[in-house]
Amino acid sequence: MSSACARLFGIFVFVVLGLHANLAAPPNVRRILYNLDGDSCLTLKAGRNGPGPITTNDLVQLVDELTAPGSQVDTLLVCVNAQVVYYPSQVGTLRGTLSTEAERAAWPASERQRFANLEGFFAAGLDPYALILREARRRGLETFLTFRMNDAHGNDFLRTAFWRDHPESRLPNGALDFGREEVREYIFRLIEEAMERYDCDGLELDFQRFPTFFAANSSLSPAERSAAMNGLVERVRLKLTELSTRRGKRLFLSARIPSAYGMGAPTYAQSVERGCDPAEWARRGWIDFLTISEWLFTAPTLDLADWRKHITGVPLYAGIQPESQPSSDASACEHCLGASGYRRLARERWADGADGIYLFNFFTTREWREPLEPPWEVLKEIGSPNTLARFPVAPWETNKPIATIRAERYRPHVRPRAAAMTAMHRVGPGLERREWQATETQDDVADEQKARWSLDNGRTWSEWVPQQPSSLVDYAGVKVWEGGWADTFDPVSGRLVQLWLRQIQREKLYHCFSYVRTSTDLGRTWSAPVMLRYEPGPGFDPQEPASPAFLDRNEGYPGNNIARLEDGTLVLVLAHANAPGDPRNNQRPWRMGSVLFRGRWDSVGSNYVWTAGARIEISPERSARGLMEPEVAVLKDGRLLVVWRGSDEGWDGTKATEPGRKWFSLSTDGGRTLAPVEAWRYADGSEFYSASSIHRMLRHRGNGRLYWLGNLSVTPPRGNHPRHPLVIAEVDETAAALKRETVTVIADRSPYHGPDVQFSNFSLLENPETSDLELYLTTYGQERDPADWATADSWKYAVSLQRSRDRGN
Incomplete structure (x- = not known):
């Protein structure tokens, strides 16, 4: 090149780059970036189960969902390809047009509807993606195209002419080998055509769909792979610079970084291994920001601190996907995050140093056979640590x-x-x-x-053996609840020891009585139940099951377990025992007392001898249903820890002044006495709440x-819930x-x-x-x-x- 030509070329580059530099700078804040999958949004909408026709009003509604008052969504990224493109193309293949008639006949309803909807829009002279982008800009959103670099879903309706005509360039499932120059040229021409077609603010190169770019047996060295991908990214940047000059506004370039298909949190090393070096792209000034995200299921952490060791000077946005793990049921999204899940992950992303939150597949919960509306409220919450701070952190x-x-x-x-x-x-x-x-x-x-x-x-099992037909047993016309409860194998006696409950409901009062029975054959057969007594009173009479003399004495509901002391003594605790200090003891649906029992095996009599130990009670102002479902544990220093379920609501309308908690007491003498009942807390002294539930x-x-x-909550519960x-x-x-x-x-x-x-x-x-x-x-x-x-x-x-x-x- 002559010196004159060189000077002219230098002036041209200076002018182009100078114009680019003088165009609008990147926004200071992108609170939430929202990736809109361009396929299912053309068949699904709020309030409808399954695919159906889509109108222009429905497309506008997609933008309405993102721009409700208080929304923190600043950037919308619209996907327009997946190997195929979603619009008539001179370079690529329109989705579904290379499927055979037989393949089309086997398409799922969603694909048939999508194809018909797109065909209808374009036949009417309407481009649905242009409409979405235009409406989003009208609402003040920054708009991007997001381009899937190497989609590998492999469906027939994603088959392209390039893949058909270049077998030497194929990777599995419809993907292409970027080690081949003709592939990189083809991908660039697709990107060029899309950016020429759509008026938007920028382009995202989505290297996560899918994060494989080279054949497993590729002869290219890691440096050669990076050079190939660098060349492609640089060409795209130069194309956007040209378009920026032509349109009079700066077009931004970003990238969603590839990972290892969910094998641990995405790392810089994984990206480089796949030929993508975002640190180099940032150093060269080719990209304006990066998104770090997991491949499919959302990761607990993205370790942005490690990414920042390699990449400086550009914002890093942190991705959240709607699912945390695969669902075992194909009909329902069992592990979709919900609002609390999004808040939890957003807190982690902000604390990890994210510059904003990137939502991928947020609305695709509508795709499930049992569709689920996304938690739209989080779009007003997760875009700032300040708004997240309004919600208690568990x-x-x-x-x-x-x-x-x-x-x-x-x-x-x-x-x-x-x-x-x-x-x-x-x-x-x-x-x-x-x-x-x-x-x-x-x-x-x-x-x-x-x-x-x-x-x-559990490797092999016996045949099933019928047990008692129902928990309810009829005694002289009175329905009595009977059944086994907690049990433990006692090595001292060689027997299985089980608590057993008999409960009789009369006039909305629950009368509970606890028994112990034993088995020498692993619970196939049982001894007669022996009633646990802590006060005088008659036993159960099958002919007169609701005798008042029986109902008001020795009441007690079995605890959740049986503990064993070092000396072999068995310890159990009963709930809903009679409370001598409660003037309304006999009128309450559930009684306020609790009593501990100690049991010793008598080898001579071949039975257990049970003696009542500590008795304790609680005021209904503290727990409206008393001390419920106790659990007892032996601490390492020999003390007994007893923890009870409480309740802020009583079945008789009683309201406790204390919120729903678990309650506890300690014994230093093997259960003969118990310290006063206190609210159970964390070891640092802070409180927690717990619904009235088992533990x-x-x-x-x-x-x-x-x-x-057990169940915990960060806010006071309401009775049994949450x-x-x-x-x-x-x-x-x-x-x-x-x-x-x-x-x-x-x-x-x-x-x-x-x-x-x-x-x-x-x-x-x-x-x-x-x-x-x-x-x-x-x-x-x-x-x-x-x-x-x-x-x-x-x-x-x-x-x-x-x-x-x-x-x-």
């Missing part, structure tokens, strides 16, 4: 989990409004198990009961630590309190569930071979209609905890 939202959780639908509901009940117990000294199943159509009444046994930890404690044999499992989330936390055995920093969610309500879904009433055991905790529970209230509360499935949760032994509290 410890489990910020804690590092102490366990990994695996969930499976163990048994679906038997029929509509017939809940599947399941309980699993260890019943011997080794690998022996008993599984119990029943059906529930009336509240707390188990019908169709059956059980089976395993001697090898359990268990010392993990694998690591020696004591854990509590019974979500279900959490696990370690007990600080010095303070006899929960370690706040260990609270970890086991299960929580999804947006599909009814508002009062229950993750409660669970059985609990530790698997002796894996050390996993196993919980079996029925999700009452899972349906949105309260009348369908018993349309409830049985679930199994496996909780894997650290197995190393505790070296201190």
Whole structure:
């Protein structure tokens, strides 16, 4: 090149770059960036189940959803391709046009409708994507095209002529090999055509769809791969610079960075390994900002601090996807985040140093067979730490989990409004198990009961054996609730010891009586129940079951477990016992007292001798239904910790002045006496709330630590609700309190569930071979209609905890 030409070329470059530099600078704030998938939005809309026609008004409604008063969405990114393009093209292939007639006949309803809708729009001279972009700009949004760099869904309707005509350039599932120059040229021409076609503010290169760009056996070195991708990104930048000059406004370029298909949080090294070096793109000034996100399911953290070690000078936006993990049911999004999930992840992203929040597939919850409306309210909340600060932060939202959780639908509901009940117990000294199943159509009444046994930890099972037909037994015309409760295998006697409940309801008062029975054959047969007595009074008379003399004496509801002291003494606690200090004791639906029992095996008499120990009570002003469902644990120093369920609401209209909590007491003498009842707290002294619901404690044999499992809430509950989330936390055995920093969610309500879904009433055991905790529970209230509360499935949760032994509290 002559010196004169060189000078002219230099002047040209100076003018172009100078004009580009003088155009509008990038916005200082992009609070929420919203990625709009360009396909399902052309078939689905609010209030409709499944695909259908879409009108221009429906397209405007898509923008309405993002721009409601208070919305923090600043940027809309519209997707217009997935190997195919979604508009008539001179370069690429319009979606679905290369499918055969046979393939079209097999298309799902959604694809047939999408094809018809797009065909209708373009036949009428309307481009739906141009309309969306235009309406978004009119509402003040910044608008981008987002271009999927190498989509690999592999459907026939995503087949392109380029893929058909260039077999040498193919990767699996319809993707292309960017190691080939003709592929990079083709991709550039597609991008060029799209940006020439649509008036917008910028372009995103989406390298997450899909994050593979080179053949597995590619001969290119890592440096050569990066050089190939760098060249493509630079060409796109230069094209946008040219368009910026022509249109008189700066067009921005961004990239969504590739990851390793969900194999851990996305990292800079993963991106470079795939040929994409965003640090180099930032240094060269080719890109204006980057988005870090997971491939499909949202990641608990994106570790933006590590990204900032490599990339400086451009904003980093943090992605959130609508699902946290795959759903086991193809009809419903079991792990969609809901509003609280989005808030939790947004807090983490802001704390991690994000410059804004990027939402991917936010609205695609409408695609499910059971469609779910996205939590639109979060668009007014998650775009700023300040608005997020209005919502209380639960410890489990910020804690590092102490366990990994695996969930499976163990048994679906038997029929509509017939809940599947399941309980699993260890019943011997080794690998022996008993599984119990029943059906529930009336509240707390188990019908169709059956059980089976395993001697090898569930590998093989006996045949099912029918148990008592129903929890309700008729005595002289009086319906009496009877059934087994907590049990434990006692190595001293070699017997399975079980608490057993008899409950009689009369005139809206619940009279409860606890018994103990034993089994020498793993619970196949039982001894006659022996009543636990702490005051004089007659026993149960089957001929006169509602005798007043019987009903008002020795009342007690079984606790959730039986503990064993070091000397072999068994300890259990009864709830709803008579409370001598309560003047309305005999008029309350549930009594305010609690009593502890100690049991010793008498080898001579071949029976247990039970003696009443400490008695304690609580005022209904503190807990309107008294001390309920006690759980007792032996601490490492020998003290007994007793924790009760409380309630802020009574069934007689009583309202406690205290919010719903768990209550506790300590005994230093093996249960002979108990300290005054106090509200249970975290070990740091801070309070927590808990609905009136079951809870359990268990010392993990694998690591020696004591854990509590139950429902917690950050705001005061209302009676029995909310019974979500279900959490696990370690007990600080010095303070006899929960370690706040260990609270970890086991299960929580999804947006599909009814508002009062229950993750409660669970059985609990530790698997002796894996050390996993196993919980079996029925999700009452899972349906949105309260009348369908018993349309409830049985679930199994496996909780894997650290197995190393505790070296201190």
